[in-house]
Amino acid sequence: MATPPFDDHPPLTERVNAYDERHFVTYLRLLDAQRDGADWREAVAVIFGLDPEREPQRARAVHDSHLARARWMTETGYRHLLEPRLQ
Numbered sequence: 001m002a003t004p005p006f007d008d009h010p011p012l013t014e015r016v017n018a019y020d021e022r023h024f025v026t027y028l029r030l031l032d033a034q035r036d037g038a039d040w041r042e043a044v045a046v047i048f049g050l051d052p053e054r055e056p057q058r059a060r061a062v063h064d065s066h067l068a069r070a071r072w073m074t075e076t077g078y079r080h081l082l083e084p085r086l087q
Contacts (some may be wrong), residue, residue, distance in 0.1 A: 003048055008058060009065040016080045020073065027070035034067065 004022045011019050020027075026047060033043040041052040044063040052059035 010069040030067045030070045
């Protein structure tokens with residue numbers, strides 16, 4: 001499964017944004033990997049195609065920032081999906 005193009009850090013907005021919408025599946029895959037006890041290095045390699053040996057700082061930043069946003073989606077962001085969209 002291909003991951004859409006990604007930034008090193010997802011945009012941190014108070015509402016769900018277009019980047020979040022493109023990465024719903026990415027977020028779910030990260031949450032599943034964490035639930036299953038996968039090592040972050042394996043998750044970032046499989047989900048983002050990054051080599052944590054060659055780019056350890058970037059790989060960790062990508063993993064951690066996207067996982068944090070995925071958690072935000074499960075705690076807060078999902079509520080915005082239930083509200084009517086503004087045109």
